[in-house]
Amino acid sequence: MIKDLLAYIRPHRRILVIGGLLGLIGSIAGLAMPLLAKYVVDAFGQDRSMAGPLIGLSVAVLVGAVVSAGGNYLMERTGEGIVLGARRRLVDRMLRLKVADVDRLKPGDLMSRVTGDTTLLRSVLTNGIVNSIGSAFMLVGAIVMMATMDGVLLLVTLLVVVVIGGMTGLIMPRIQRAQQDAQEAVGEMGAVLDRALQAYRTVKASGAEEREIGVVAGAAERARDRGLQVAGWTSLAGVATWMAVQIAFLCVLGVGGARVASGTLEVSSLIAFLLYLFYLVAPIGQLVEGAVQLQQGLAAVKRIKEIEDLPAEPVAVPASSTAEPVGVRFEDVAFRYGDDRPAVHHGVSFEVPPGGLTALVGPSGAGKSTVFALLERFYEHQEGTITVGGRDIRDWPLGDLRAALGYVEQDAPVLAGTLRENLLFAAQDATEEDLRRAITRTRLDDLVARLPEGLDTAVGHRGVLLSGGERQRVAIARALLRKPRLLLLDEATSQLDAVNELRLREVIAEVATETTVLVIAHRLSTVTNADRIVVMEGGGVRAVGTHDELVGHDDLYRELAATQFLVS
Ligand code: ADP
Numbered sequence: 001m002i003k004d005l006l007a008y009i010r011p012h013r014r015i016l017v018i019g020g021l022l023g024l025i026g027s028i029a030g031l032a033m034p035l036l037a038k039y040v041v042d043a044f045g046q047d048r049s050m051a052g053p054l055i056g057l058s059v060a061v062l063v064g065a066v067v068s069a070g071g072n073y074l075m076e077r078t079g080e081g082i083v084l085g086a087r088r089r090l091v092d093r094m095l096r097l098k099v100a101d102v103d104r105l106k107p108g109d110l111m112s113r114v115t116g117d118t119t120l121l122r123s124v125l126t127n128g129i130v131n132s133i134g135s136a137f138m139l140v141g142a143i144v145m146m147a148t149m150d151g152v153l154l155l156v157t158l159l160v161v162v163v164i165g166g167m168t169g170l171i172m173p174r175i176q177r178a179q180q181d182a183q184e185a186v187g188e189m190g191a192v193l194d195r196a197l198q199a200y201r202t203v204k205a206s207g208a209e210e211r212e213i214g215v216v217a218g219a220a221e222r223a224r225d226r227g228l229q230v231a232g233w234t235s236l237a238g239v240a241t242w243m244a245v246q247i248a249f250l251c252v253l254g255v256g257g258a259r260v261a262s263g264t265l266e267v268s269s270l271i272a273f274l275l276y277l278f279y280l281v282a283p284i285g286q287l288v289e290g291a292v293q294l295q296q297g298l299a300a301v302k303r304i305k306e307i308e309d310l311p312a313e314p315v316a317v318p319a320s321s322t323a324e325p326v327g328v329r330f331e332d333v334a335f336r337y338g339d340d341r342p343a344v345h346h347g348v349s350f351e352v353p354p355g356g357l358t359a360l361v362g363p364s365g366a367g368k369s370t371v372f373a374l375l376e377r378f379y380e381h382q383e384g385t386i387t388v389g390g391r392d393i394r395d396w397p398l399g400d401l402r403a404a405l406g407y408v409e410q411d412a413p414v415l416a417g418t419l420r421e422n423l424l425f426a427a428q429d430a431t432e433e434d435l436r437r438a439i440t441r442t443r444l445d446d447l448v449a450r451l452p453e454g455l456d457t458a459v460g461h462r463g464v465l466l467s468g469g470e471r472q473r474v475a476i477a478r479a480l481l482r483k484p485r486l487l488l489l490d491e492a493t494s495q496l497d498a499v500n501e502l503r504l505r506e507v508i509a510e511v512a513t514e515t516t517v518l519v520i521a522h523r524l525s526t527v528t529n530a531d532r533i534v535v536m537e538g539g540g541v542r543a544v545g546t547h548d549e550l551v552g553h554d555d556l557y558r559e560l561a562a563t564q565f566l567v568s
Contacts, residue, residue, distance in 0.1 A: 005294075005301050008086055009125050012078045019078060020130040022071030027138045029064030034275040035145070036060060041268050075130055079122035086118040090304055096312035099378035100337070105307075108194030109187035113307060116186055117300040124297030132290030135283035142276045142283070149273045150265055153256050157248045157277060161284070164244035168237045168288055175233045176295035182226035183299055189219035234292050241284045249277055314398050323483040325354040325516040326389035326404060328375065330541075333384035335374060343539060344370050345381070350534045350541050354389075357512035359527035360520045361560060362536035368520045369410065371536075372488045375518075376407055388486065406484030410491075410520075412475035414463025419448070420455040422463070422474055427481040434481060441510060442477040443503045444470070469500030476507060487511060489519040491526060501526070533557070 009016060039053035091114060097105075146154045196203055196212040203212050252274060259265040328351070335345040344367045352358045360368045374381050377393060386393045393401055406426075414422055423438065424430055430438075435455075439445060447470050451457035459465050459474075466474065472491075479487060489508065505526050511517055512531075521527040528547045535543045535550065535557050543554040550557040 001298050001301055001305075004305055005121075005125070005297050008082050008121055008301075009129070011085065012081050015074055016078050016126065016130065019071045019074030019126075020133060022067045022074065023130055023134045024137060026064045026068035026071060027134050028141075029060045029067070031138060031141045031145070031279070032060045033057065034272055034279065037275065038268055038272040041271065045268070071130075075126040079126040082125050083118050083122050086121050086304060087114055090114050090118065090307060093308050093310070093312055096315060097307075097310055098313055099373070101310050103337075106187075106191035106194065108190030108192065110307070111194070112183075112187040112190035113303050117183055117303045120183070120296050120300035121304075124293040124300075128290045128293035128297065131286045135286040135290070138283040139280065139287070142279045146273055146276050149269045149276075150256070150259070152259070153252050153270075153273050156251045156255055157280075160248040160251060161244050161280070164240050164247075165284075168240050168291075171233050171237045171240075172291055172295055175230060175237070175292055176298055178226055178229035178233060179296045180299035180302060182223060182230055183303055185219060185223035185226050187303070189216060189223055192216050192219050230296075237288050237292065238285070241288050242281075245277065245281050245284065248280075249274065252277055322485070323515065324485060325514070326485040327354040327516060328352040328486065328518065329385070329387045329390075330371070331385040331387075333374065333381050333386055335370065335379065335381040335383075337379065345374075345539050347384070348536075348539070348541055349384075350544055352516060352518060352532070354516055355512070356531040357508060357517045357519065357527075357529070359530040359533045360518065360536060361527065361533055361557070362542070363556075363560075366536040367539045368536055369490055372407065372490060372518075372520070375486075375488060376402060376405060403482070404485040406479030406482050406487040406515075408472070408475045408479050408487070408489045412472040414459055414466060414471050414474055416458075416461045418453075418456050418458050419451065419474070422459060423455075423477050423481060425478055427478075427483070430481045438477040438480045441480065442473040442507050444473055444477060467500070469497070469504065472504065473507065476511075480511065484515060486516045486518065489517060491519055491521055491523065505529075 036053050036057040040050055040057065042048075043050045043053055094110060094114070143154065143158070146157065192212075193216050196216060203209060256265060256270045256273065260267055260270055330348045330350050333345050333348040334343060336343045348367070348371070360371060362368055370379075373379055374386060375388065375393070377398060380394075388396065388401065388404065396404075415425065420435075423435060427434075439448060447466070448454050451465075457465070463471050463474070476487075476489065479489075491504075501523070508517060508519060508526065509529065519527065519530075521530075527533055530547070532544060533547060533550055534541055535554055537556055542556060543550060545553065547561075551561055
């Protein structure tokens, strides 16, 4: 995991080294100060000029300040670069995941990994590492200087520091565990908040505000509790180091005082030694802080890696030049959404020739939408063969397959942004002419004329400014602009008014003259004129035929038709 953590630094290592060196020079300047102070004191005693040592002291202070500031800026800069890199990689992976993996993950938790966990990498990988290296250097430097002053006192100091340092080391794994829990709790908070925001109207209509607030607040409290655990362990580590230095100070003062009294040690050396001892405080503190940050970074990397280790799909390529309609064949297809889930398709077989309108009908849960999900290869079927245009879909490059298909989801989602952005979402390079044509074909001219800024009107979050029928036709226009060779249309169950329903029927019939249209029809009125109807039930195909044939032969279809007032 430390290797993963270090991988984030690799692109920035040069600037990090420069920043680190500047920090180091700053430290050296700081390290020289007690020595210079000793000269000042010695100069006092020996009646020498103090100008030299004083000038040296001032230069050390000035150089130390300037160099440290420069080094610090470089560090922060690198930190921002590291966060940017981590976010890019994470988002890149997130949008290429398989649908099946995304089904399992919670959007709010994913969000917190991009926004929160990446931020944690910043301090650990810059200040954390550089300060730790700088501190280690200062520590070694101070110890060497102390060794030159008095070996006995050094031994006393090291003994105390090592004992308490070992105790701190025991605390570190606990900090990492608590930190990881804390970040998970933040992710969980994101997930429950996302749930409430997704169903905002339902929350309000159900009078569930208080309860949802409670759920989110509960998650926030868990995050706080975990954070407190981290704080507790961190404080303990901090107090241990503070104690180490204090105890070392007392011991050195006692032993050193005795040695001064016996004449084996000069007073100036004892003073310098004690000053160096206090110089240990900062680097030891920074080393402990660096170790704590490392634990945070490791916890963050673990959460980021969880996503980055999931397999990615190749991204879809732009629409192909040919718009030749393709046919579809399902042959004994068996499919389940997960190994532990019931089979959704067992032996689905049907054939759709190129061109024309084919409807999939059947009771809810029969597996109709799953047919579309398999065609788009959102999921992989386990048995049987699915061909599109006579070619097994497993042999199609995924990008080409998806480019050949137009897909209109049941909820016909409209994205925040302008109407134009929504229409061009799947075909960025469509011409103005294509756009006009798609609008006319989907009977959206009225809508464009009505909107205050026409195509450039923002349609609001999830298209709230559009009616259900309009949203659906926007989604169809979007799919058509991709010039699909097969249009998959999951017709919304929402009740459309008579005008909108008529329009939809016209649009579908017209599109079916140019390409293959496979529509999941929840309302039989839109499919009575389909070229063929596939009746599905319980994960299999029950019958295939035209409306008139099916009314004659198939009980289920007749029943479905009867309940929808298509036959008396
Ligand atoms: P239909 O479109 O005919 O109503 P679906 O294909 O949507 O039927 O669903 C068939 C079955 O598959 C249902 O029992 C449903 O619960 C299940 N199902 C649908 N989507 C998923 C999914 N993403 N994960 C797990 N099960 C699913």
